[in-house]
Amino acid sequence: MRFFLIPLAAAAIPLVANPYTQFMVNLMLVYILVAVGFNLVLGNLGQLAFANTALFGIGAYTGAMLMAHAGWPFWLVIVPAGVAGAAAGFLASVTALRGIRVYYLAIVTLAFGELLRWSYIHGERATGGTDGLAVPRADFFGLALDSETARFYVFLVIVTVLVKALHNLLRSKIGRAIVAIRDNELATASLAIPTGRYIVLAFVLSGFVVGIAGSLFAVLIGRVIPESFGLIELILHFAMVLVGGLGSLFGGVLGAVALTALPEFFRGFPGMYEMFFGGLLIVFLLVQPRGLAALAARWFPALRERYYRER
Amino acid sequence: MLELHDVSVSFAGLQALRNVSLSARGGEVRALIGPNGAGKTTLFNAITGYVPLSAGRIALDGKAIDGLSPHQIAARGVRRTFQNGGLFPELTALENVLAGLHSRIEASFTGILFGSRSARAAERAALARARELLKSLGVAHLADQPVKSMSGGQQRTIEIVRAVAAEPPLLLLDEPAVGLAPPLRAQLVELIRRLAGEMGIAVLLIEHAVDLVMAAADAVAVFNGGVKIAEGPPAAMRADPVVLEAYLGHG
Amino acid sequence: MFALQLALSGLAQGAIYALVALSMCVVNRATTVVNFGHGDLVMAGAFVVYLFVVLAGLPFVASAILAVALLFILGVLIELGLIERIKAGPHIGFALMCIAFGYVLRGIARAVWGREVLPMPTVFNLPPVFLGELVITADALVIFAAVGVLLIAFFLLFYRSSAGRVMQALCQSERGAALVGINVRAFHGVMWGVGAALGAVGGVLVAPITLLHPGLGASFLIKGFAAMTLGGFGSFGGAVVGGLVLGVAEQLVGGYVSTKLIDITAYLVIILVLALRPNGLFGRAIAEKV
Numbered sequence: 001m002r003f004f005l006i007p008l009a010a011a012a013i014p015l016v017a018n019p020y021t022q023f024m025v026n027l028m029l030v031y032i033l034v035a036v037g038f039n040l041v042l043g044n045l046g047q048l049a050f051a052n053t054a055l056f057g058i059g060a061y062t063g064a065m066l067m068a069h070a071g072w073p074f075w076l077v078i079v080p081a082g083v084a085g086a087a088a089g090f091l092a093s094v095t096a097l098r099g100i101r102v103y104y105l106a107i108v109t110l111a112f113g114e115l116l117r118w119s120y121i122h123g124e125r126a127t128g129g130t131d132g133l134a135v136p137r138a139d140f141f142g143l144a145l146d147s148e149t150a151r152f153y154v155f156l157v158i159v160t161v162l163v164k165a166l167h168n169l170l171r172s173k174i175g176r177a178i179v180a181i182r183d184n185e186l187a188t189a190s191l192a193i194p195t196g197r198y199i200v201l202a203f204v205l206s207g208f209v210v211g212i213a214g215s216l217f218a219v220l221i222g223r224v225i226p227e228s229f230g231l232i233e234l235i236l237h238f239a240m241v242l243v244g245g246l247g248s249l250f251g252g253v254l255g256a257v258a259l260t261a262l263p264e265f266f267r268g269f270p271g272m273y274e275m276f277f278g279g280l281l282i283v284f285l286l287v288q289p290r291g292l293a294a295l296a297a298r299w300f301p302a303l304r305e306r307y308y309r310e311r
Numbered sequence: 312m313l314e315l316h317d318v319s320v321s322f323a324g325l326q327a328l329r330n331v332s333l334s335a336r337g338g339e340v341r342a343l344i345g346p347n348g349a350g351k352t353t354l355f356n357a358i359t360g361y362v363p364l365s366a367g368r369i370a371l372d373g374k375a376i377d378g379l380s381p382h383q384i385a386a387r388g389v390r391r392t393f394q395n396g397g398l399f400p401e402l403t404a405l406e407n408v409l410a411g412l413h414s415r416i417e418a419s420f421t422g423i424l425f426g427s428r429s430a431r432a433a434e435r436a437a438l439a440r441a442r443e444l445l446k447s448l449g450v451a452h453l454a455d456q457p458v459k460s461m462s463g464g465q466q467r468t469i470e471i472v473r474a475v476a477a478e479p480p481l482l483l484l485d486e487p488a489v490g491l492a493p494p495l496r497a498q499l500v501e502l503i504r505r506l507a508g509e510m511g512i513a514v515l516l517i518e519h520a521v522d523l524v525m526a527a528a529d530a531v532a533v534f535n536g537g538v539k540i541a542e543g544p545p546a547a548m549r550a551d552p553v554v555l556e557a558y559l560g561h562g
Numbered sequence: 563m564f565a566l567q568l569a570l571s572g573l574a575q576g577a578i579y580a581l582v583a584l585s586m587c588v589v590n591r592a593t594t595v596v597n598f599g600h601g602d603l604v605m606a607g608a609f610v611v612y613l614f615v616v617l618a619g620l621p622f623v624a625s626a627i628l629a630v631a632l633l634f635i636l637g638v639l640i641e642l643g644l645i646e647r648i649k650a651g652p653h654i655g656f657a658l659m660c661i662a663f664g665y666v667l668r669g670i671a672r673a674v675w676g677r678e679v680l681p682m683p684t685v686f687n688l689p690p691v692f693l694g695e696l697v698i699t700a701d702a703l704v705i706f707a708a709v710g711v712l713l714i715a716f717f718l719l720f721y722r723s724s725a726g727r728v729m730q731a732l733c734q735s736e737r738g739a740a741l742v743g744i745n746v747r748a749f750h751g752v753m754w755g756v757g758a759a760l761g762a763v764g765g766v767l768v769a770p771i772t773l774l775h776p777g778l779g780a781s782f783l784i785k786g787f788a789a790m791t792l793g794g795f796g797s798f799g800g801a802v803v804g805g806l807v808l809g810v811a812e813q814l815v816g817g818y819v820s821t822k823l824i825d826i827t828a829y830l831v832i833i834l835v836l837a838l839r840p841n842g843l844f845g846r847a848i849a850e851k852v
Contacts, residue, residue, distance in 0.1 A: 048598075048657045095836050103596045104795070106657070107787045108836050111829035114784065118826050165424045172423040172434060173409075173416045180399050180410050187397030190359060191473070192385035192414045231780050235665045242658060247401075271673030271776075278665030282644065285659050289651055307406045308438055309431065 003167060007160040014149045022148035023220070028260040029155040030216045035240040036166055036252035037209035042238075043247030044170065045202040046182030048106040051092040052237045054113035055207045057229025059085045059214025061120060064133045064224045069126070074138035074145060078158065078215050085211015086204045088116065093203035097196045101185075105199075120226040132225030135218045145219060155216055162209055167249055169205070176307045178202050179247070235277045236263065243284055245293025248305050254292045312337055312513055313358070313481055318367035318377075320350075320357050327353040328537045330367070335513040337480060340503055342516045342524045342545070345534035351517045352394050354534075355483050358515075359391055360384040371481065386414065390474040391483035394517075396466055400459035404450065404469045407458055408441040411473035444472050448502065463490030471499075475506060482506065483515045488523050500526045525549070563695050568813040574702035574771075576809020577709040578764050582782050583789035583801035584716070585760035591733045591796060592753035595645060595656045599664025601783030603758045607633050607765025608774055609671050612682055626766040630759050637758025638751045645754070646747060664779060671776040679775045701771045708767055712760070713802060720798070729753075788828035791835045794845020803843060 013025055038052045059081040066072040066080060092112040096105055120127045127133060138145040145151045169175055177198045180188040185195050218224050236259065244255020259277075266272040288295065297304040313335040320328040328350045335341055343351045356362045358369060360381040369377040376384050390411075391397075398407050416437045422430030445451045450468055458466060467487055474482060484503070488496055500523060506512045507529075518524050524531060524545060531548040533541040541553050548554050586600050597603075607629050614625030640663055648655045688700035720726040732739045732749050740746050764782070772778070789808050793800025808831060816824040835842055 042654070046652070046654055048654055095833075095840075098837070098840070100836055100840060102653075103657075104791070104836055104840065106598075107791065107832055110784065110787070111832040114780075115826055115829045115833070118829075122822055168424055168426045172430070173413050173418065173437075174420070174423055176402070176406060176410045177413060179402065183399035183401050184397055186361065186381070187393060187399070188410070189381040190385050190391055190393075190397065191411055192382055192477075193410075194382045231777070235661070238658060238661060246654070269673070270676055271669040271671070274665045274669030274672065276669075278662045278669060281658060281662035282666070285648055285651075285655055285662065286644070289648070289655060307402065308409055309434055 003164060004160070007156060010156060011153070014152055019148050022152060024261050024264075026148055026151050026155055026220055028257050029152070029159045030213050030220060031240060031256035031260045032159055032253050033162060033209050033213035033216070034237060035244060035256040036163060036249055037206045037213065038237050039241045039244070039247065039249070039252040040166065040178070040206045040209070041202050042241050043245070043251070044175070044178050044182065045199065046179075046247075047199065047202070048103070049092070049203070050106065050110035050231075050234065051088070051113040051116075051203075052206075052210060053229045053231070053234045054092070054116040055085045055088050055210040056214045056217065056233075056237075057120060057224075057226070058088045058116060059211030060218040060224045060229065061127055061133070061214075062211070063215030064135045064218045065126060067136050067138070067218075068133050071136075073140070074215075074219060075140045078212055081215035082208040082212040085207035085209070085214065087207070088112075088211070089203035089205075089207025090200060092207075093200045096199040096203075099196070114231075117226055117230050120229070127226075128224075130226060132223055135222050135224065138219040151220060155220075158212065158216065162212065163249070163253070166205075166209065170249060170305075171307055171309045174198075174201070179307060182247075232274065235274060235281070239277045239281050242281055242289075243291055245291030246289075248291065248293035250296070250303055250305075251291050251293030254296070258292065312372050313515075314368075314370045315354075315358070316368045316370075318354075318357060318369060319365050320353055320362055321365045322362075326537055328357065331537075331539050333532060333539065335481065335515055337513045338507050338511045339529045340507045340514040340516060340527055341530045341532060342518055342528035343532050343534060344518065344524060344548075345540075349534040350537040351534055352485055353537075355391060355485055355515070355517065358384075358483065359389060388480040389483070390477065390479035390481070392467070392470045392474050392485050392487060394485045396463075396470065398458045398466055398470050398473070401457060403455050403457055404445060404461070404472075405438075405441055405454040407469055407473050408444055408476050409437055411476035412437045412441060413477075415477050441476065444476055445469075448472055449498070464492060464495060467491060468495070468499075471502070475512075478510065479512065481513045481515075483517075485517045486519065487516070488518060488520050496520070496523060499523070503527045521549075564817065565814065567696055568817040569810050570696055570698060571702065572810035572813030573806060574699075574705050574809070575812065576806035577705050578768050578805075579785045579789045579808050580802040580805030581709050581712065581764040581767070582761055582786040583793070583805045584713070584798060585757045585764065586786045587790060587796070587798055587801040588760065589754055589757035591798075592729070592757075593641070593645075593750050595660070597660045597757070598657055598783065599660040599662070599667070599779075600757070600761055600786060601781065602664035602667040602779035603633060603637065604761040604765040604768075604782040604786075605671065605776065605779035606636070606667050607762025608769040608772075608778065609675070609765070609776075610762075611766045611769050612680065612774055613674075615682065622770075626763075629766055630762045633762035633765075634755040634759040638755040640758075641754035642747070642751045646750065664783075668776045668779055675774075675776060679773045681773055682770050684770065705767050705771075708763065712763060716760075717798070784832070785828045788831045790842075791832050792842050794842030797842075797844040800842060800844035 014022060017025060034056060041047050041049050062084040063077040063081040066077040092109045095108050121130055140154050143150060145154060177193045181195050181198055189195050240255035240259050241252060243258060245251020263273055266276060315331055315333040318328060318331045331354065345351055353362065357364055360379050364377050368375055371387055399410065416433050418430035418433040445454055448468060453465060458469060467490060471487055488499055491499060503514060504527060507514050528545050531545050532539055533548060533554045541548060541551050582604055586597060589595065589597050610629040610632055611625045614620045614628055615622055644659055645656060648659060690700060691698045691703060720729060736746050785808060789804035790801050792807060793804030808828060812824050812827045815827050
């Protein structure tokens, strides 16, 4: 129950934030989902993967297309966006069932991710091609999400529910199986755990969460374009997970909160974005590879990642 | 309950095991001894599905298991420890043992996601059992320590706890005594005898320490060069000329 | 005829892919690290040669040599300065480090280049060669010649010389080599330098025939992986064959199906090969069944 203190405290933010700041906070909520979803594969499963922006994108496009072409209200597209992400996660990782591992699996995810992005560009009328799709006004059970504050509360609920579910998952046999695979896959198999299936499960869950994040992103930005979901965006995802803390749920949150606002500063300077985030990643890898969460855990041991429930 | 018939294993032209026949029965401790490279760990890997057979059959309770994948074989009640240590380094001793209980925890996926009462109860039961197991082996104080920071002997003990957590009918221990101080070795012997005697587990044990083998084993199989050269009660093996030749004969 | 012409231009492209794949393979075999920033090193090679030719006005060949030399040094520096420093950490750390410096290179290129896509002025003012109805452009000729010479030199060096034998030994057992007194760190540094330099040659060769942009690196990374996957990971010969086959396949697909598919041929190759025949043509078994 201590878990809900943070979201409850956060509920007070709109009282003090101006619309621009509120927009940034909303974007942080989106990236919290992106980071914790990615961390499941990168940090907990320990599998290098390049498909995260593709999963993000497919959720965004699914949400946008259902809203723009089929006229669905926003609340109805959230789960389909997640399911699309989950399906993509499944396809990106399915070769793991045949024994494909480590770098080869990473390369498959890279190929798959780029293939997806190619399909957005060449999707013509469905996806709007390189110009993308405009996202119609979002409707949440009758409430029009046209103010940042309205979006905030809806996003906050969604993010809280998903992060709590992941929190439960990590502190269960499923979470343990996933990190066991990371630490020693051969030994994991000796405990009657079907490792291939758990690898795919991690990707599917990651895809679900990141896909939903995509649908939130579509509503927040108002437009989905292929460029937002390519390799340039990916360095931001990597940075959030590493800076926050590989394998730490709390780390994913920290990383997202810390880095979301930064890209704004690089808007006018071509190349700064890649240099900064690449450089940040290098610095952390050299100096603090376990991320900010590890630092926090040093002062507050209760924050250390635990794979079982005490109560 | 475990039967190996004429098992052969080869890698890239090298024959690691040749025509090995062996059996293991519940309640019995059978030690596998022999010089390094004799094929003992390869035999374990063959039984547990990590290497394919080039010939022969392996059956567990009458049903063939050769050709199955490791997790499938494990699911039929086989557990093992690894020669170079198979613990999960980033996890604590408690979490390692909990991983060993994976197959015993009855919690549905949705139950886990939403924190249902039954899922939480199953997890709580597993947690209690894991703590109990650690306590019974005198390592309860290590429960919350990450395994990578433990000594070799402590790690071996935790790995054994993890392997027996699910009460497997067949247990394969690969050099469990390495790095254990003498008082702990005595404890290990006692543990192995208890596993076989009280819990009826069939134990296959790879071990170099003669004293341990003498104290713990009911039967000994001697290997050399991928072939089983002798088999019988420990005392008899100790005096067997063929066995002595194998150990001492290579100068 | 049409098919042959396509195949010919495919071979020229493929020769470059072969070089890129080989350079990645060299780093992988020598240091067991898979360099996910390698495509950006290739891009850097093209970028540096562009800078020297267009901004400094140097002749192409001189610029090429300078570019390759600079990239060699960069490769060594990255290995010794970044990769060696995190040797003790988890493997995923290496991959992230490679990815990170790849982005830094891309960022530098974008900062200097801006948002444009830049053409290089024609470099080789040689007339094309006509083989019956087939046309071989001057660029293609240079590529064939350069790559051919390099490959022959590489294979001779690696498999026939004593230095090559040392390298082979090091690839197989580092601990053994260290015991014999070989400086393994220096070896790693040099091999990264060699890999970067070979990649830079690829970049230098591709510069005159492609529109250059900072994102080129990603494209090379994928093509390099596709070539290695097709040929079989860890096999030098496989990387070369894979690259050539990929180049030809791309052109054939583009000519007979749709030019839109040229970009994704590499992705499809990767997915299909790993799903259906993971070992590729010449590789060792890579699928683990647990």
